[in-house]
Amino acid sequence: MNDSLILKQVRIQLENRCLVGVDQIISPGDVFTVMGPSGSGKSTLLAYVAGFLSPTFQAEGEIWLGNRDITHLPAESRGVGLLFQDPLLFPHLSVAGNLGFGLPQHTPNKAECIERALEQINLSGFGNRDPATLSGGQKSRVALMRLLLSKPCAVLLDEPFSKLDTTLRREMRDLVFSQLREAGLPSLLVTHDQEDAQAAGGPLIEL
Structure with a gap:
């Protein structure tokens, strides 16, 4: 059984301006969506969870996978997978x-x-x-x-459908979310698309 991904009072600032504030438990198989326009801090949150946040930003708060505190682990030791806009x-x-x-x-x-x-x-x-x-x-x-x-023990989705045409986008949404649910993986999606958020079906915040 996979464990929850827990964001404990995560706050990310840039030059004393708060970009992101999140306090959320993402259960296995659920997708937590963070919506907002470009530059609002969505990808910055992913970078913090994944372990490669630029030192330009000031971050506080803890990231847990089940009973494991991964806040200060190197990216390759966190057990977090990423899916980007480009297949790479x-x-x-x-x-x-x-x-x-x-x-x-x-x-x-x-x-x-x-x-x-x-x-x-x-x-x-x-x-x-x-x-x-x-x-x-x-x-x-x-x-x-x-x-x-x-x-992976958890998955981060960085606008993975944004470069697909409308029909393909719907098809890939269905495939991705069904596979994540089937695998019981807690997932964090960042997007600026309302339909992505609706298809994810989980809790949502807007930046």
Whole structure:
């Protein structure tokens, strides 16, 4: 069972101006949405939770995953996965290679895991493909599955649907949120899109 992602009285300032104030428990399988225009501090909050906030900002408050305080851990030790606006697939690896990169090192039967993952996102037989040959939606699905295969304890979503057209955006929303719920992952979404927030279906704050 996954644990909750807990933001305990998190406050982020820039030059003594408060950008973000959050006090929230995000339960396993829930998506907490932070809405606001560009420059309002949404991505700054993600950076703090992920562990790579610029020292330009002043931050206080704690971040917990279950009973583990991850506030001061390096980014790679937090167990937090990220999904960005761009899929960021590795161009020198095949589709299967990209998925394999996400798998923990000692995973048994990696090839079988990758094939099952491809089936799950309706890309069976695409393992040997160059990512450059995929459509935008296919790339997004591979990026999502690579994230899930890495077994994160929580997920951060940085406007992951913003570059997709309307139909594809709806399709990817359904896929992402259903997969996160199924995996029982507490997730934090930042967006400026009301439909993203409605589809997420969880608690929401506006900056």
